[in-house]
Amino acid sequence: MVKLTIDYKEIQVEDGATILDAAVKAGISIPTLCHNEELSPAGACRVCAVEVATDKGPITVASCNYPVADGMVVSTRSEMALKARKLALEMLLAQSPHSEKITKLALDAGLDAPRFSLKGDECVLCRLCVRTCQEVVGLNAITFIAQGLNRDNKEACVEWDADKCIACGSCAFICPTKAVTLCDNVDTRVIQTPNTKMEFKMKACTKCGAYYAPEKQLEYMAKTAKLPIEKFDLCMDCRD
Amino acid sequence: MSSVVFSSWEGQVVDNRSGQHAASAASDIKVPLKYGDSDVAAFISWDGLVLADKKVSVVALVKAYIAEAAKLACGECSMGYRGLAVLADILGRICGGKGQPGDVDLLLDLAQNIQKNVKCDFCANAVIPLKDALRNYREAFEKATSGNEVIPNIDYIKKVTAPCQEACPIHQDVPGYLELVRNRRNTEALKLIRRTNCLPCVTGRTCVAFCEKNCVRGDIDAPLSIRALKRVPADMGIIQPQPFDKGAREDKVAIVGAGPAGLSAANYLARLGYQVQIFDEQPTSGGMTFAGIPSYRLPRNVLALEIEHITSLDILMHPDLRIRHVEDLQKRFKAVLVATGAHQSRDNGIDNWNADYDTLMEGVSFLRDISCGKAIAPKNQVLVVGGGNTAIDCARTAKRLGCKDVTIVYRRGRHEMPARDEEVKAAEEEGIKFQFLAVPTKIHSQNSRVVGAECIRMELGEPDASGRRKPVPMKNSEFTMSADMVLTAIGEVPDTSFLDGALELTSWNSVKADKNGVTVVPWLFAAGDCVSGPASVVEAMAAGKRAAESIHAYISNNKKLSSELALDGVLHDLSLSRRRRGPKLPSTKRLHPRELPPDERVQGFDEAEECFNVQVAAREAGRCLRCYRVMLIVKGQG
Numbered sequence: 097m098v099k100l101t102i103d104y105k106e107i108q109v110e111d112g113a114t115i116l117d118a119a120v121k122a123g124i125s126i127p128t129l130c131h132n133e134e135l136s137p138a139g140a141c142r143v144c145a146v147e148v149a150t151d152k153g154p155i156t157v158a159s160c161n162y163p164v165a166d167g168m169v170v171s172t173r174s175e176m177a178l179k180a181r182k183l184a185l186e187m188l189l190a191q192s193p194h195s196e197k198i199t200k201l202a203l204d205a206g207l208d209a210p211r212f213s214l215k216g217d218e219c220v221l222c223r224l225c226v227r228t229c230q231e232v233v234g235l236n237a238i239t240f241i242a243q244g245l246n247r248d249n250k251e252a253c254v255e256w257d258a259d260k261c262i263a264c265g266s267c268a269f270i271c272p273t274k275a276v277t278l279c280d281n282v283d284t285r286v287i288q289t290p291n292t293k294m295e296f297k298m299k300a301c302t303k304c305g306a307y308y309a310p311e312k313q314l315e316y317m318a319k320t321a322k323l324p325i326e327k328f329d330l331c332m333d334c335r336d
Numbered sequence: 337m338s339s340v341v342f343s344s345w346e347g348q349v350v351d352n353r354s355g356q357h358a359a360s361a362a363s364d365i366k367v368p369l370k371y372g373d374s375d376v377a378a379f380i381s382w383d384g385l386v387l388a389d390k391k392v393s394v395v396a397l398v399k400a401y402i403a404e405a406a407k408l409a410c411g412e413c414s415m416g417y418r419g420l421a422v423l424a425d426i427l428g429r430i431c432g433g434k435g436q437p438g439d440v441d442l443l444l445d446l447a448q449n450i451q452k453n454v455k456c457d458f459c460a461n462a463v464i465p466l467k468d469a470l471r472n473y474r475e476a477f478e479k480a481t482s483g484n485e486v487i488p489n490i491d492y493i494k495k496v497t498a499p500c501q502e503a504c505p506i507h508q509d510v511p512g513y514l515e516l517v518r519n520r521r522n523t524e525a526l527k528l529i530r531r532t533n534c535l536p537c538v539t540g541r542t543c544v545a546f547c548e549k550n551c552v553r554g555d556i557d558a559p560l561s562i563r564a565l566k567r568v569p570a571d572m573g574i575i576q577p578q579p580f581d582k583g584a585r586e587d588k589v590a591i592v593g594a595g596p597a598g599l600s601a602a603n604y605l606a607r608l609g610y611q612v613q614i615f616d617e618q619p620t621s622g623g624m625t626f627a628g629i630p631s632y633r634l635p636r637n638v639l640a641l642e643i644e645h646i647t648s649l650d651i652l653m654h655p656d657l658r659i660r661h662v663e664d665l666q667k668r669f670k671a672v673l674v675a676t677g678a679h680q681s682r683d684n685g686i687d688n689w690n691a692d693y694d695t696l697m698e699g700v701s702f703l704r705d706i707s708c709g710k711a712i713a714p715k716n717q718v719l720v721v722g723g724g725n726t727a728i729d730c731a732r733t734a735k736r737l738g739c740k741d742v743t744i745v746y747r748r749g750r751h752e753m754p755a756r757d758e759e760v761k762a763a764e765e766e767g768i769k770f771q772f773l774a775v776p777t778k779i780h781s782q783n784s785r786v787v788g789a790e791c792i793r794m795e796l797g798e799p800d801a802s803g804r805r806k807p808v809p810m811k812n813s814e815f816t817m818s819a820d821m822v823l824t825a826i827g828e829v830p831d832t833s834f835l836d837g838a839l840e841l842t843s844w845n846s847v848k849a850d851k852n853g854v855t856v857v858p859w860l861f862a863a864g865d866c867v868s869g870p871a872s873v874v875e876a877m878a879a880g881k882r883a884a885e886s887i888h889a890y891i892s893n894n895k896k897l898s899s900e901l902a903l904d905g906v907l908h909d910l911s912l913s914r915r916r917r918g919p920k921l922p923s924t925k926r927l928h929p930r931e932l933p934p935d936e937r938v939q940g941f942d943e944a945e946e947c948f949n950v951q952v953a954a955r956e957a958g959r960c961l962r963c964y965r966v967m968l969i970v971k972g973q974g
Contacts, residue, residue, distance in 0.1 A: 142413055145453060165922075180452065191414065212425065214418055214421060214422065221414060239521055240411070243409060244509075245512060246509065246531065253411075
């Protein structure tokens with residue numbers, strides 16, 4: 097066990113926990129955007145910034161991926177922490193001015209409008225979709241392409257592999273900025289991402305005829321459950 | 337850079353704008369003075385900016401630098417990625433004559449806070465020269481912001497590197513491929529690796545990994561497992577060989593030696609379109625990678641596939657053919673590269689050494705025999721003399737043959753051993769014994785059979801030329817070790833007899849050539865171990881590549897120094913530091929690929945180390961700090 101102090105409160109947590117884990121345990125709230133307890137931390141958005149005292153003076157770190165240490169002194173509401181959080185939100189808001197989630201976080205941080213604007217789509221590269229696809233769905237249909245030298249891509253982005261995608265829609269569900277959207281048009285599911293539009297066939301219920309799920313998703317479910325595909329022929333309403 | 341006007345290099349501000357300390361500056365600042373033959377007018381990079389010419393606009397210089405840095409920000413955190421884009425944007429509008437009131441303060445505020453709050457080192461370092469410029473040239477920025485004048489762009493030369501990349505003899509884009517591995521984009525990672533490395537499977541298994549020694553993570557917790565990570569995309573490429581473009585030229589080039597230096601040179605020359613032919617006296621290609629590296633470290637089929645990948649570029653192979661006289665090749669080829677390696681053992685100085693005994697062998701011959709499939713009966717007690725990688729390979733191979741008792745006898749101590757630490761540890765795990773500070777002086781034999789070796793104990797004296805303490809024999813310390821086989825691995829020298837004196841040799845029989853493989857004979861080039869003496873695979877590959885460039889320059893009659901080589905000079909002056917100015921980072925654990933347990937490994941010659949799986953590789957690669965350094969050089973008039 098590790099003992100640390102967050103906002104003058106003494107907390108004991110397991111070794112290997114993050115500052116955010118410790119804060120949650122102590123009932124101290126830290127705003128987050130790219131964090132999800134089901135997923136590995138990314139440290140992408142920097143919204144969860146907190147101040148940590150070190151022998152060389154205070155520093156700010158992302159609480160979602162910074163591990164606790166014995167005797168650590170953390171402040172979630174110091175001037176330095178708030179300033180870091182505000183700047184992180186300023187970057188996000190400039191990129192995605194229409195995101196309700198980001199707008200609300202920004203307002204909470206006392207930020208009305210960013211001092212600058214940014215070009216491009218609404219994707220803030222939080223990679224919630226990437227991690228959900230890899231870690232929850234268990235596929236590698238969405239990958240992050242970093243910007244770098246001698247690459248095929250010009251800018252950092254998130255790429256969908258339509259062949260691997262099963263159209264489950266988890267990415268659209270988890271996206272905080274609606275940069276990925278999902279729309280079911282009767283027999284077709286359309287997933288729109290910042291750089292691709294993908295269409296998937298929906299499966300009609302063999303009893304009532306209603307379209308109820310993408311065919312590729314049902315195939316994937318049948319395969320992972322090791323069941324014959326016919327087991328997935330009926331919609332939820334027609335199943336016993 | 338005759339005199340420095342201003343420098344903030346390494347955080348040390350030298351301000352000589354008033355011109356009063358004209359003489360002092362340049363010599364104290366560790367920055368490049370020359371780019372090829374030109375003076376450097378200005379220089380900007382991760383550790384500050386330096387101006388030698390007052391006429392260079394600091395605002396335009398910083399704008400260009402931030403714009404270049406912004407192109408390299410990865411996007412892992414929006415603070416760095418978007419932050420640099422915003423900075424580039426603001427600087428762009430200032431230089432475009434469209435600056436807004438408050439822009440200078442906004443820049444400074446953003447730069448300071450981006451530096452403190454980014455995820456890794458790249459963007460944190462990138463803003464350092466901007467901060468230095470804003471603090472020391474504030475009036476220039478204010479003037480540019482308030483005026484409506486357009487500040488013209490400046491011409492510059494860009495170089496991007498990293499401490500790991502600089503340490504690597506073939507300068508691979510290590511942060512680049514690690515990032516792709518981290519993001520599970522291994523196909524692209526391999527493409528990137530292949531740009532500079534034609535033997536990724538070989539180096540992914542056996543490289544001495546200079547990069548890891550210069551990994552900045554090493555100062556925080558432990559260097560990344562870069563070598564093992566490279567193997568992940570490399571091994572995928574074995575299954576799916578990638579074709580690459582090939583030009584077409586008439587000129588023929590001969591390469592003598594199919595080791596890593598020759599193969600690397602052949603790869604580059606063939607890609608430039610030359611008609612390349614490789615001659616090797618051995619039936620199997622690979623040079624020391626075949627003969628000297630045992631198959632438990634580098635399976636033969638992996639090596640063969642990798643070489644096939646290179647020779648598929650229409651390279652004509654002449655195995656099993658010893659060139660007797662190099663002059664013979666001159667008639668048929670425009671240029672000849674000597675890349676024959678170092679395979680001859682040095683005189684071991686051991687009395688009663690009878691080379692006719694098959695139980696008294698040079699280590700390299702022993703390894704070559706095993707590699708060629710020759711059966712060697714297991715012995716009871718084997719002594720291996722030496723402390724380098726060859727000695728370890730001999731000992732571990734002997735163990736795998738079923739030899740009961742294997743002891744490495746080394747004249748220095750454990751710390752002085754030139755062998756890779758992980759190899760030494762693996763040998764220890766496999767039950768190989770070590771006799772340090774001793775050297776065999778005489779072989780004892782009975783009835784034509786080796787029964788032991790007389791040894792003498794050593795102590796360490798003053799450091800020698802290599803910086804290691806020189807072993808000195810202790811008087812009356814002789815002792816006998818029983819043995820029925822003795823192998824020597826005390827270093828090899830090149831066999832240069834086929835040169836017929838065409839080239840000058842050094843005192844230890846290696847070929848005299850400069851680091852670009854150029855010799856005194858215009859059509860004759862040399863690279864690899866035959867020049868350097870026994871070195872690593874990756875150093876041989878680098879030498880082969882440089883020689884290929886020299887051959888190309890010679891045949892195409894292009895005397896101009898390539899920008900790469902000019903920059904090498906710049907970087908040499910700079911001594912790329914590992915010093916971090918990035919955010920404080922928590923300590924992480926280095927992940928290692930799994931290995932077969934020692935008792936299983938010694939049962940045979942199966943590959944001991946496994947390849948990381950994609951998920952674990954992504955996690956380990958995620959430890960990379962991406963210590964890219966961007967540098968811009970503005971050339972002076974001179």
